[in-house]
Amino acid sequence: xxxxxxxxxxxxxxxxxxxxxxxxxxxxxxxxxxxxxxxxxxxxxxxxxxxxxxxxxxxxxxxxxxxxxxxxxxxxxxxxxxxxxxxxxxxxxxxxxxxxxxxxxxxxxxxxxxxxxxxxxxxxxxxxxxxxxxxxxxxxxxxxxxxxxxxxxxxxxxxxxxxxxxxxxxxxxxxxxxxxxxxxxxxxxxxxxxxxxxxxxxxxxxxxxxxxxxxxxxxxxxxxxxxxxxxxxxxxxxxxxxxxxxxxxxxxxxxxxxxxxxxxxxxxxxxxxxxxxxxxxxxxxxxxxxxxxxxxxxxxxxxxxxxxxxxxxxxxxxxxxxxxxxxxxxxxxxxxxxxxxxxxxxxxxxxxxxxxxxxxxxxxxxxxxxxxxxxxxxxxxxxxxxxxxxxxxxxxxxxxxxxxxxxxxxxxxxxxxxxxxxxxxxxxxxxxxxxxxxxxxxxxxxxxxxxxxxxxx
Numbered sequence: 173x174x175x176x177x178x179x180x181x182x183x184x185x186x187x188x189x190x191x192x193x194x195x196x197x198x199x200x201x202x203x204x205x206x207x208x209x210x211x212x213x214x215x216x217x218x219x220x221x222x223x224x225x226x227x228x229x230x231x232x233x234x235x236x237x238x239x240x241x242x243x244x245x246x247x248x249x250x251x252x253x254x255x256x257x258x259x260x261x262x263x264x265x266x267x268x269x270x271x272x273x274x275x276x277x278x279x280x281x282x283x284x285x286x287x288x289x290x291x292x293x294x295x296x297x298x299x300x301x302x303x304x305x306x307x308x309x310x311x312x313x314x315x316x317x318x319x320x321x322x323x324x325x326x327x328x329x330x331x332x333x334x335x336x337x338x339x340x341x342x343x344x345x346x347x348x349x350x351x352x353x354x355x356x357x358x359x360x361x362x363x364x365x366x367x368x369x370x371x372x373x374x375x376x377x378x379x380x381x382x383x384x385x386x387x388x389x390x391x392x393x394x395x396x397x398x399x400x401x402x403x404x405x406x407x408x409x410x411x412x413x414x415x416x417x418x419x420x421x422x423x424x425x426x427x428x429x430x431x432x433x434x435x436x437x438x439x440x441x442x443x444x445x446x447x448x449x450x451x452x453x454x455x456x457x458x459x460x461x462x463x464x465x466x467x468x469x470x471x472x473x474x475x476x477x478x479x480x481x482x483x484x485x486x487x488x489x490x491x492x493x494x495x496x497x498x499x500x501x502x503x504x505x506x507x508x509x510x511x512x513x514x515x516x517x518x519x520x521x522x523x524x525x526x527x528x529x530x531x532x533x534x535x536x537x538x539x540x541x542x543x544x545x546x547x548x549x550x551x552x553x554x555x556x557x558x559x560x561x562x563x564x565x566x567x568x569x570x571x572x573x574x575x576x577x578x579x580x581x582x583x584x585x586x587x588x589x590x591x592x593x594x595x596x597x598x599x600x601x602x603x604x605x606x607x608x609x610x611x612x613x614x615x616x617x618x619x620x621x622x623x624x625x626x627x628x629x
Contacts, residue, residue, distance in 0.1 A: 195225055199366065203359040207505055207533055207611035214534040219518065225366045230522065231529045233538055235564035237518050238530055242507070242564075242572035245515050252510030252527060257365040258358050258613060262385045266432030267577065268440055273420075278433060279577065281416030281425075285335070285409050286577050291584055294334045295481035298585050301329040302592035309597060310627060318620045319453050319599065323446035323589070324348050330585055331442045335409035336434070342391050350384035351439055355612040357381055392434045396427055409437060437578070443614055444503035445582045448568070449589055450621055451501040452494050455548050456594070457601045457623065462550060463594070466490050470591050479591040487587050492553040494586045498568035500548060505533035505615045507570060532567050533615070541565045600624040 201209035211220045218234035232238050250271045263269045267278050305326045328344050357377030364373055399410050413430045456463040473486045507530040515522050537545045569576035600623060608618040
């Protein structure tokens with residue numbers, strides 16, 4: 173697709189469809205799985221406009237229009253009510269949920285933690301965490317693993333070690349359960365938000381979600397309290413948050429704001445990479461020839477020795493495999509924005525208050541953007557192929573000024589984990605059918621993704 177489709181001026185404009193289905197049916201679908209509630213035409217059309225609960229909702233699957241919205245009009249778009257209701261109780265006004273000047277100064281405050289040289293220094297910790305997982309599997313003589321759970325545990329280990337210098341004894345298992353409990357009823361949260369229902373409205377799982385948030389935030393508050401009391405100065409994320417100051421006003425972050433941001437990096441940071449890895453292991457087990465190619469690359473780069481930090485950047489094909497897994501299973505499958513003022517998009521007026529959706533899952537599976545979009549093909553991300561593709565046809569980390577600040581961290585981490593675990597362990601699928609994916613803010617396996625495990629010789 174080389175030209176943006178114009179947004180419609182009437183319901184007869186080609187290239188878009190206006191859905192007029194039942195609001196009740198749409199809300200039921202959202203409660204079950206917001207991803208499956210998308211208008212199906214977003215997978216084939218450049219633009220879809222639907223009207224739900226009395227408000228126009230615009231779905232953009234055209235990379236040119238996505239660029240126009242998320243980059244050229246970034247300052248005119250806010251996170252909106254969907255994000256506030258779904259993530260606000262846990263993340264407060266942290267980097268993922270804040271808007272405007274408050275977002276900007278927080279982003280500037282933590283940017284130093286994600287400079288390339290800083291990330292390179294973290295690679296040994298990433299490799300060490302993956303080795304601890306490998307050693308535990310061998311020590312337990314595990315014959316099967318829930319790979320999603322195992323990757324959550326591994327990436328959480330990395331986040332705690334690299335961003336919080338050990339985390340002062342955080343209960344990893346409870347944190348993982350807490351995140352799951354919080355996200356489980358997210359479909360209800362989205363549906364009630366669309367209806368404009370009050371925040372206090374009860375729904376299944378609400379009490380458990382609130383208890384999870386209370387535990388998660390109190391755990392991180394204890395990390396901040398302990399660091400303040402120690403008087404230590406460390407060059408990690410906690411240290412940066414403690415020393416951060418707004419360049420315009422000079423004010424520093426409150427403890428609550430620091431918890432907001434630690435929650436953002438704990439939940440968004442480790443969850444998305446873990447899910448990307450879980451889907452990668454599933455896909456490699458399904459495609460043994462591709463797995464063999466990854467193993468051959470790791471052996472060639474390392475010379476058969478254990479993986480070290482200097483090897484990570486050389487594992488180009490391994491990185492392509494992870495990128496392709498995130499195309500098929502984007503951890504954050506939908507971006508939402510709300511127009512803060514009237515804007516022009518695709519040659520047409522978008523009114524203040526209009527909700528814009530970038531259905532990343534649909535963009536990644538769109539027949540006009542990808543050949544055989546359902547096929548697992550890491551060669552799509554070979555350098556020449558990637559250059560030929562529009563930048564916004566692939567967005568596992570979002571786009572524009574609000575692109576995920578940890579995207580390079582996630583890629584390094586994923587390659588390091590794959591490079592340690594794949595040569596040491598063979599993971600095999602159980603059953604012939606593919607696991608069903610479901611959106612709970614992130615794109616998770618609907619049921620536990622259990623894989624058979626065997627140590628390689």
